[in-house]
Amino acid sequence: MMPMTFRVSSSVMLLFDFWDVHGPAGMVLSVFVVLLLTVFYEVLKVWRVWLSSRSNFSKPQTLSVDPPSCRADNSSTLDSSPSESSLTPIDPPPPALSTRSSWLMHGIQTVLHMLQVSLGYALMLCVMSYNVWIFLGVIVGSALGYFISFPLLGQI
Numbered sequence: 001m002m003p004m005t006f007r008v009s010s011s012v013m014l015l016f017d018f019w020d021v022h023g024p025a026g027m028v029l030s031v032f033v034v035l036l037l038t039v040f041y042e043v044l045k046v047w048r049v050w051l052s053s054r055s056n057f058s059k060p061q062t063l064s065v066d067p068p069s070c071r072a073d074n075s076s077t078l079d080s081s082p083s084e085s086s087l088t089p090i091d092p093p094p095p096a097l098s099t100r101s102s103w104l105m106h107g108i109q110t111v112l113h114m115l116q117v118s119l120g121y122a123l124m125l126c127v128m129s130y131n132v133w134i135f136l137g138v139i140v141g142s143a144l145g146y147f148i149s150f151p152l153l154g155q156i
Contacts, residue, residue, distance in 0.1 A: 005130060012131040015122060031133050034126050035141035041119045042145025046152055048112050055105045 010027045013020045014034075021030050126134050 003130065006132050006135065007130060008132045010133075012129050012134060014126055014129055014134065027133055031137035034123070034134055034137040035144070037119060038123055038138050038141025039145035039148065041116065041123060042142060043149045044112065044116050044119070046149040048109065048116065049153060051105070051109060051112070055102070055109075 010024045011020075011022045012027070012030070014030060019030070021027050123138055127138050
């Protein structure tokens with residue numbers, strides 16, 4: 001049975017039978033790979049936010065009417081009262097994206113979501129190997145990925 005406490009060791013089996021590490025060189029390489037996967041996970045999160053902000057698919061369409069005081073025409077006080085202006089028919093704005101491109105964008109976001117969830121679970125299973133070095137690789141990769149990618153959110 002596998003121990004359920006963190007241990008410092010240079011041998012571990014990660015995710016698959018073929019990823020069986022025996023030795024310091026293999027552990028360094030495995031920690032580096034896990035670190036890069038974690039950085040990619042953080043970048044993927046930011047990329048998904050960027051894509052959703054760029055597409056009009058996720059933005060709600062608002063219908064607005066000019067307030068009565070902003071009207072240019074010289075209509076009577078009754079016509080410009082709030083009760084009358086609320087009855088004015090409003091044409092909805094035309095959709096910004098075509099149906100085909102909105103479905104394509106939704107499909108891309110769905111695939112990216114599946115990739116992000118799968119990668120997140122794989123990283124969780126790596127941490128559940130209870131190896132201190134792998135755990136530190138995930139933590140450092142998460143911090144590094146956050147440090148690299150989240151300043152990019154301010155530029156959106």
